[in-house]
Amino acid sequence: xxxxxxxxxxxxxxxxxxxxxxxxxxxxxxxxxxxxxxxxxxxxxxxxxxxxxxxxxxxxxxxxxxxxxxxxxxxxxxxxxxxxxxxxxxxxxxxxxxxxxxxxxxxxxxxxxxxxxxxxxxxxxxxxxxxxxxxxxxxxxxxxxxxxxxxxxxxxxxxxxxxxxxxxxxxxxxxxxxxxxxxxxxxxxxxxxxxxxxxxxxxxxxxxxxxxxxxxxxxxxxxxxxxxxxxxxxxxxxxxxxxxxxxxxxxxxxxxxxxxxxxxxxxxxxxxxxxxxxxxxxxxxxxxxxxxxxxxxxxxxxxxxxxxxxxxxxxxxxxxxxxxxx
Numbered sequence: 001x002x003x004x005x006x007x008x009x010x011x012x013x014x015x016x017x018x019x020x021x022x023x024x025x026x027x028x029x030x031x032x033x034x035x036x037x038x039x040x041x042x043x044x045x046x047x048x049x050x051x052x053x054x055x056x057x058x059x060x061x062x063x064x065x066x067x068x069x070x071x072x073x074x075x076x077x078x079x080x081x082x083x084x085x086x087x088x089x090x091x092x093x094x095x096x097x098x099x100x101x102x103x104x105x106x107x108x109x110x111x112x113x114x115x116x117x118x119x120x121x122x123x124x125x126x127x128x129x130x131x132x133x134x135x136x137x138x139x140x141x142x143x144x145x146x147x148x149x150x151x152x153x154x155x156x157x158x159x160x161x162x163x164x165x166x167x168x169x170x171x172x173x174x175x176x177x178x179x180x181x182x183x184x185x186x187x188x189x190x191x192x193x194x195x196x197x198x199x200x201x202x203x204x205x206x207x208x209x210x211x212x213x214x215x216x217x218x219x220x221x222x223x224x225x226x227x228x229x230x231x232x233x234x235x236x237x238x239x240x241x242x243x244x245x246x247x248x249x250x251x252x253x254x255x256x257x258x259x260x261x262x263x264x265x266x267x268x269x270x271x272x273x274x275x276x277x278x279x280x281x282x283x284x285x286x287x288x289x290x291x292x293x294x295x296x297x298x299x300x301x302x303x304x305x306x307x308x309x310x311x312x313x314x315x316x317x318x319x320x321x322x323x324x325x326x
Contacts, residue, residue, distance in 0.1 A: 030267045034065040036092045037257075040079025040099070042072040046127040046210050049291055050255050051095045054124065057278040075103050075164070077110060084112040088262035090271055093121065096258045098166040101310035105318035106164040108325045114311065119263040120256065120303035122272040124279045125293040127253040128209045129170050129227040130235065132216065137203045142225040142244035145204070149180035157183045158204040159193035169317050170227055170251035171206045174241065176320060177249050197221055208253060209234060210292035227251040233289050254296065256303045265300075272299045 035058070039051045051068045059066040071079035076099040086092035100114055112118075131142065137156075139145035149156055160168040163186045175182060185202050187193035190211040197205050198220045205212075206227065213234060215221045225241045226232050229250045241249045257275055259268060276297050278284055285295055298306070317323075 030090055030270060031062050031064040033091055034067060035059075035062065035090075037066055037068050038079045038083050038092065038094050039068060039070050040072065040076035040094065040096075041070065043070050046208060046253065046292075047095050047097055047255060049210070050125060050127075050288075050293060053284070053287055053291065054275065054278055057281075057284060058274060061274045061278065075099055075107060077103060077107065077112075081111050083258065084117040084260055086260045088119070088260040088264075090259050090263050090267035092260065093271070094118070094258045095255060097127075097255050098253050098310060098314075100258075101307055102164055102166065102169060102314050104311070104325070105314055105323060106325055115304075115307060117261050118258040119261050119268050120258055120300045120307065121268050122275040122300070123254055123256040123296060123298040123303045123306060124275055125255050125288055126228065126296045127255065127292065128232050128294050129167060129206050129251055129253060130209045130212055130216070130223050130232070130238070131174075131225040131227065131241070132197065132205050132207050132212050132221040132223050134197055134200050134203045135219070135222050136200060137222075139224060140222070142239075142241055142246075145224060146178050146180055149178075149182060153181045154183055156204060157185050157202040158206070159197055159202040160184065160186050160205070161190040161193055162186050162188060164323070166251070166253045167206045167208070169314055171204075172321050173251060173313075173317050174206070174227075174246075174249060176317075177246050194221070206251075208292075213292055228294065232294060234292060252296075254306060255293075256298075256306070258303070268300055 037051050037055055039047045041047050055066040055068050071082055080094055080100060083092055083094035103110055104114060133139055139148050158171055182204060190208060193205060194211060194215060196202050216223045223235055223238045225244055226235060226238055227241055229242060231240060279295050279297060288295060
């Protein structure tokens with residue numbers, strides 16, 4: 001080997017070693033100050049509950065306080081923008097959900113790019129969707145619901161917490177795979193939608209289990225199927241839509257941690273290992289499931305794949321129902 005080539009190889013090895021040591025030092029030094037965990041919605045919702053469940057465990061593992069900060073507004077975009085524009089050092093995190101991938105089809109001029117302005121950290125849990133009906137509707141299974149809808153096209157109304165919510169899109173996606181039609185009645189939140197479902201003003205709702213479970217337990221609404229890929233621990237007797245004859249159907253409200261783009265991979269990896277370790281602890285699983293969540297873990301690559309899949313899936317639904325960003 002000639003001397004010049006030998007020197008180049010040697011210098012390359014030195015640079016690689018320096019880079020490796022720098023990554024290790026960055027990981028070891030992090031965090032150097034308190035971490036801000038941004039929830040882009042008001043307190044009391046599913047994201048807020050999830051954040052406040054995992055924050056104390058993260059603080060204990062990382063050795064720094066983890067503060068939950070609610071930044072609601074613009075369908076979650078205000079909080080998301082705050083994180084996208086934060087310093088890429090891992091000290092400001094977003095507890096993201098499907099709204100991040102739905103909003104591009106609902107709102108124009110979003111001040112960030114979902115796939116370019118964030119560094120995915122970890123997917124930690126789902127807020128499962130359950131299909132609930134008013135008890136007077138003659139449908140105890142998803143098969144019976146489909147038969148009733150086909151016999152009564154556009155005579156049944158379904159509620160959602162609002163236009164463009166995951167619940168709305170999940171219902172429209174089901175209508176497509178099942179070949180049925182229903183009239184959409186959007187509400188301003190899950191509570192008034194469930195109130196009208198109980199009262200019989202609407203007959204069907206694809207609802208978050210966190211909102212619907214108390215009413216399922218007291219019999220004011222009937223659960224006939226879940227939208228997850230597998231049965232829920234809180235409703236083991238209720239089959240999935242997949243199990244009910246629609247194997248291609250699956251919808252959920254996922255929750256995951258994201259940092260600003262440019263955050264060193266050593267830091268996102270440390271955050272991912274911390275978060276995934278926490279949500280797989282038996283006591284945390286117990287707390288999460290008691291609150292209505294299902295543990296669904298994945299690292300940065302898995303969360304990035306979820307974002308891409310969501311954008312493609314919701315884009316098709318938005319186009320099919322003629323939804324235009326406003």
